[in-house]
Amino acid sequence: MTIRVRVTWPNAGHPFLPEAGAKITVEADGASVPEVSRAKGVREFSIETVPGKIVMKAEFSTKLRAVGLTPAQEAVVLTAAQRYRVTSGGNDIRPEFVDPFQQHHPLVDSKILTAGHTAILAQIQTDFVNVTPLWNAYTQSGNDDVPHLDQYKAESNPGSVTLTALGYTKGKPLLWFASIPNAAFLTSRSSVPALVYYRPSLQPYTRLDQRHTHYRLNRFLLSPDPSAPASDFLRADRFLPMPGGGTHYWLRCGFERSLAASNKELVMLHPWPSGTDFGDAANKALPGAAQAALRFLWSEKLLAANRFQLSLGRLGLMGYSAGGAVLWRSLAANGPRTSEVYAIDANQTGAQGALLSSWFRGATERGEDPRLFMAVGLHVAQGAQVTAQVAANMAKKQLQVPADRLLSLPRLQSEYANGTIPDFVRVAGGQRAFFTDPSALHQFPAFGRYPRTPGEPAAANPTFLQRFLELSGF
8 A cells, every 4th residue: 555645835935935945755664755746835655655654843933135234144033843643554554742741743734544555644834933043143233233232132031022024925915923921922821812012113124134113112011110210211111302402201110010911811913914904913814913923833832831722712812003904904804702901092093983892792792892092192072982982883783881891091181281190190200391292292102101090909000901911802
């Protein structure tokens, strides 16, 4: 009896999956099996004598060019191996469990044919690959880029949150990042939630091997440093004048600290747009892409280390500033799969009453216990208006909304103007000119802390994001 082994993978020929970097091998009872044919994304092998065990191994690597101070790079971006047990003279072939997953390898889908021509059809899921070492290399391609990666390594706490750079081979955007808190790594849940964050636009890019900067990540992931001197305004925890004039409003947002402090078992995904193009991260492909990202992280042993199966749980969408336009577009496309929405002084908020009312009611009727949270600065009135519209629409349907499921904070613009938010007064250095400064108001919700309200946990005032995560259904 001859057993054919056919190995395939999607998106072959992508820069992260070059044919020259695809190394596929098959062994039968420890002996190498010759390859009999190949095509783009396909390798075939033929086993002429029935063995007791078959092993398929796959390794994908890519080579990228030199850029500035960064020499040419080569890295393995995905590996997978799957064993098969062969019995009954080749009439019974089954994938064996792979440690530590206690099932077949998460990235290898196998179909066994035993009627007629006996064959193993193995498809390797390659929509996402791990490009963390490559990202780290190309963020140091210019002298002015180097300190930002060094700062991240020094100030991030990998024991609390792990950052992984993902290459997306199925479409756009090319790069995604995943923030994985320790609680998600240790989770015992088989369905892991994901919160997708839509940031404001970036400089357009078309490839990984070009200049990038880690600063765009640091700004949102790292926390302000109260000990930073006034000259180090990028790390400061207050509004400071810049050497060239003007004020530095863009304080670090502390997303990693908020994720860790919330103790929620979720992954925060950061699709990395080229300009304003979020591609599949903002259309109907998002749930499938998020599921594929979690599946890949699980295969890399970065997520759900103790689970025997894993799928995408609750899906949340979060947008800040100009990322709001993408947030609303994504919600319109993915409303039936979305359970939580966080709008951080998101642009176009005031025009979303109908969209949010329809989504919130639909999610409630589906039994999803939705959340709509807004942190507002410039858009206080719009936030209040929209959440009131959502509540009124629910009341018409005789559906009650608990107070901690539908929030827009602060509730009044006067809380800024009168200096009644302690953390806003602190970052403004007590200067009343900032209390009505549009830039200060727009930036504060991304990093600021808001006083606890009665009934909430008694810990120190959290960031808006930490508060929303604590109140979430994640």
